[in-house]
Amino acid sequence: VSKKWYIVDATNMRLGRLASTIAYYLRGKDSPMFTPSLDMGSYVIVVNSEKVGVTGRKRTDKLYRRHSGRPGGLKEETFDHLQKRIPERIVEHAVRGMLPKNRLGRAMFRKLKVFKGGDHPHGAQKPEPLPI
Amino acid sequence: VLELAKGFRGKKVHRIARDRVAKALEHSYRDRRRKKRDFHKLWITRIGAAARLHGLGYSEFMHGLNRQKVELNRQLLANMAILDPDSFKSLADSVSSLPPLKVSLLMPFFLFF
Secondary structure, X not given: OOOOEEEEXXXXXXXXXXXXXXXXXXXXXXXXXXXXXXXXXXXXXXXOHHHOEOOOOXXXXXXXXXXXXXXXXXXXXXXHHHHHHOHHHHHHHHHHOXXXXXXXXXXXXXOEEEXXXXXXXXXXXXXXXXXX | OOOOOOOOOOOOOHHHHHHHHXXXXXXXHHHHHHHHHHHHHHHHHHHXXXXXXXXXXXXXXXXXXXXXXXXXXXXXXXXXXXXOHHHHHHHHHHHHOOOOOOHHHHHHHHOOO
């Protein structure tokens, strides 16, 4: 089974909704050959990830948290801030939360390629636009 | 009963093996039932995916199939979607070409409010 490559332009797409469909394709649920025990999903390239959107006051209010493992090591960051710092991570974080959290899930996650800006080095795979 | 604890990792001493074999038998009992559920779920997912390729969803597809005088397709024959996509397509087409049900059938739902 050869895997397909898709590309999505995140510009002005709603974060969660976009992530949800990406996870769907990453898992391979669009194909009747779906097999839960293997990773037969498609590759997804996300482009312009810094332009992804959220509604309401999330832009300034949504918090991303991470813990360094040390006591007192909880660090918060707002969406706004993270977007300026490492925009790719926003999309990655969203999609990762929607994939299964096991070895297979991690492998699926590796099929996601997120870029800021409009270009990507995978021209050779001739990705098709993701049906949304 | 001799321990038929073949293939068990390191637990081939009678005392320990006895418990492990009991557990293994419990698992197999339970999972024989689970297996039926698991496959059912898989078939539904696959039917749904295949139906979407033809512009329908699992629910619409099955509804259409039922309307055509109970097409007892039984999920397993949604292996058809993989091995014989042309037959699956003709089933999907027969569903899409059904006339829509009349709106009056929705009345009972509204009476709940």
